[in-house]
Amino acid sequence: ADIRAVPAKAGQCFACHGSDGLSKAPDAPNLAGQNEMYLVSALKAYRSGARVHEVMSLMAKNLSDAEIDQLAAYFSGIAITVKTP
């Protein structure tokens, strides 16, 4: 399998969201396999202030569009499978 390059700025996400994209903090969402367009719009909303969060607003403040695309691609690219009940 291709060893997907980890975007330079992804490290700062791992503390709460996990390098596997599974939440490591009580109120942090999982990002693994998440919808890519949704992740891009969420990061841009935090960057613009349309969405406000004590941590995410800081994290997103200096991200470029390219960095946002790379981060969204990284996390959405983590394959998930669902076990329907």
Added chain:
Amino acid sequence: ADIRAVPAKAGQCFACHGSDGLSKAPDAPNLAGQNEMYLVSALKAYRSGARVHEVMSLMAKNLSDAEIDQLAAYFSGIAITVKTP
């Protein structure tokens, strides 16, 4: 496995989020296995207007706290597994 009761109001979520919790719309996030506290806070933010979205603001407007808890439990209860790269 226990056939988890589908909350009455869950049906309105399925069009975009899927009954399996996997996104069925271009910019709708997956909800399967999502962090329960995050789902509760997201729905409450849409209900209060702290978060605004053309569809979600309407969907959340009349949800009670109990309905929000049931919906969050339903989607977060869908088991997901992650295939790390």
